[in-house]
């Protein structure tokens with residue numbers, strides 16, 4: 001177990017380290033939905049996408065931020081956790097095993113168990129706040145969780161999981177996630193207790209989910225969990241449009257002591273208006289410590305400096321000559337006079353960006369709605385940011401602005417990701433469904 005400097009143990013005290021193995025028992029339920037869903041809303045300040053889940057007895061609505069690469073649902077158990085159905089997991093139990101915990105121990109504050117998040121003989125998994133890069137430990141516990149289901153084009157009954165396995169965190173881990181946000185929902189593929197994997201196991205449906213983020217902070221987007229199709233108003237079936245690329249094998253992470261739950265894909269090229277942007281291919285390779293991942297924590301796609309420079313240069317060259325440049329507005333460097341840019345049903349008129357995937361002629365298309373952002377009355381900026389904090393790691397991290405009003409399916413069972421392209425091509429958008 002490698003502990004890096006940014007592990008912090010605020011009130012936990014680990015007495016023993018044990019290897020754990022027992023058999024596997026998950027939630028038992030009576031109602032068997034095929035698809036569940038979450039409404040998602042963008043927080044205007046943190047720009048995080050926030051959802052709500054009901055948990056505990058009596059049920060409490062909890063605002064949680066979406067964390068694509070997270071291994072579990074974690075919530076603040078330090079403040080206001082009051083539930084008659086809360087059960088801490090005991091070391092060597094099946095819940096500890098499922099959550100891939102490697103640490104067991106007693107948590108005592110002044111010789112007494114504190115309650116939720118701090119018990120005797122508990123087990124702990126790694127949890128993180130992706131925004132402030134806190135990596136710490138959460139106590140594994142079980143409690144009631146409910147989530148709404150889908151029945152055809154309508155909202156179905158609420159599904160209840162009596163013994164949903166989650167992690168308990170200290171209040172400080174929630175910092176910067178957004179107003180009243182009490183934790184995160186992990187959608188990671190290398191964990192048996194991430195939300196889609198645990199729900200699939202409880203309800204015997206496909207390990208699959210699809211994210212459709214709304215571009216508006218007023219109207220909700222949706223995350224479908226379980227079986228497709230993904231139906232929008234007017235009978236549009238987004239399952240038909242998906243272009244698939246494989247989820248790459250995760251590297252082993254020494255800090256987390258496990259395989260990373262991050263979703264890595266192959267990006268082989270970037271072209272703008274059909275012209276290839278010159279990119280150093282080493283940066284695009286995951287094996288060579290570069291590569292591409294998808295993140296729900298980043299509001300705008302982040303590019304390694306040399307890629308960022310090449311993309312902005314090519315984009316400016318392809319912009320019509322009458323569009324004037326204006327002073328940059330942080331965090332962007334390339335901005336245009338908003339009066340010079342027209343609009344169409346695909347958003348701002350902008351050069352088309354094609355992200356080449358694992359096969360030739362297979363690409364994800366980014367149009368003006370996802371490549372340009374209006375920052376004030378006068379300026380519209382290229383909605384990509386330069387990776388300035390480090391010069392290693394993923395060269396491309398796809399952020400949420402580029403995913404808005406696209407449906408992106410994460411099929412964990414078949415190890416592939418499907419992109420719909422902008423739903424504006426289909427005269428619809430992520431908020432244009434009956435469910436949220």
Ligand SMILES: *[C@@H]1O[C@H](CO)[C@@H](O)[C@H](O)[C@H]1NC(C)=O
Nearest residue numbers: 057058059080081082083084
């Ligand atoms: C916790 O819940 C119980 C019963 O549901 C209630 O009687 C009690 O007042 C609650 N305590 C707090 C601190 O909310």
Ligand SMILES: *[C@@H]1O[C@H](CO)[C@@H](O)[C@H](O)[C@H]1NC(C)=O
Nearest residue numbers: 229230231237238239240241
């Ligand atoms: C939606 O499209 C998928 C993929 O083409 C198809 O298998 C499914 O039957 C369609 N469902 C509906 C309800 O139209």
Ligand SMILES: *[C@@H]1O[C@H](CO)[C@@H](O)[C@H](O)[C@H]1NC(C)=O
Nearest residue numbers: 280281282283288290306391
């Ligand atoms: C490409 O990137 C790699 C990794 O950053 C670097 O070592 C190499 O020198 C670069 N090649 C060129 C031609 O710039």
